Amino acid sequence: MFALSTSWNAKLHYSGEKIIKEIAEIGFEAIELSFSLTKKIVKQIKDRKLVKIVSLHNFCPIPDGISRNKALPDVYSLSSPDEDIRRMALRFTKRTILTARQLEAKAVVLHLGRVEIADYTRELIALKLKGNKQVNKFKTLKEKMMIERKKNAPIFFDSTYKSLKYLSNLAFNEGIKLGLENRFYYREIPNYQELQILLDNFSKKNTFFWYDTGHAYIQEKLGFDKVSDYLDNLGEKILGAHLHDVINLSDHKAPFTGEINFNNLKILKDDKILKVIEVHQPVTKEQIIYAKKKLEEVSN
DSSP states (O other): OEEEETTTTGGGOSOHHHHHHHHHHTTOSEEEEOSSOOHHHHHHHHHHOOSEEEEEESSOSOOTTOOGGGOOTTSSOTTOSSHHHHHHHHHHHHHHHHHHHHTTOSEEEEOOOBOOSOOOHHHHHHHHHHGGGGHHHHHHHHHHHHHHHHHHHHHHHHHHHHHHHHHHHHHHHHTOEEEEEOOSSTTBSOOHHHHHHHHHHHTTTTEEEEEEHHHHHHHHHTTSSOHHIIIIIHGGGEEEEEEOEEETTEEEEOTTSSSOOGGGOGGGGOTTSEEEEOOOTTOOHHHHHHHHHHHHHHHO
């Protein structure tokens, strides 16, 4: 079964009923609640019971005092060395986990924060798209960011580790699984090596890998972590996947409209893995319906 993330249409509506009605009308029986939903909207979705909720994307509902247009998965960072900020991140992640239990969802998807350095991922993408004329500038900027991240990462990774130790115990007691998502921006945590460490230490309980197709593809195209490392070495630890395509290094497109070969994506055939189509506007209903049909064909 394929679920659709409310990231597709949540910001178009102020009513939980309208959000899930639109999703149900295009053939989905399951959804993931995204990170731009208020407590009121989450309650409306729960009360309507039109679709099954398989997962929640932290923070859900939105942290108190944050508007919908400023809601982000790491508006409070789980990797922050600032204990006040980290406590806020833990507080609202805990609320997401408890909400997941109340909604009878299986999993919570986590962004684990970032190394606080200047990030040039978008600049690298722009240079990559310009081709050979910008090769030297690309290499120089990439090397600069890699050096800065390596130098500054330990203190932020330590905070991430502390945060996950608390959250893993909490989620285990609540019967909720945690999915650690591979990220888009290079400065974000975890990269491949950090993910390995976290899974080695926490996967015996209830902490797993949440594979994002678009993020992995773009990171590989920029010369960072490889898609094969994630899928070949961590495949058995995958809890769920965000499925979206990439066109010209721009992600969250409908599967089968871009550059990713979903026909060869073996995890689609694994019934144990939660599969969530995570597309953004302006992806159309027709593109989503077609993507769902094609993904179902590949998974059979």
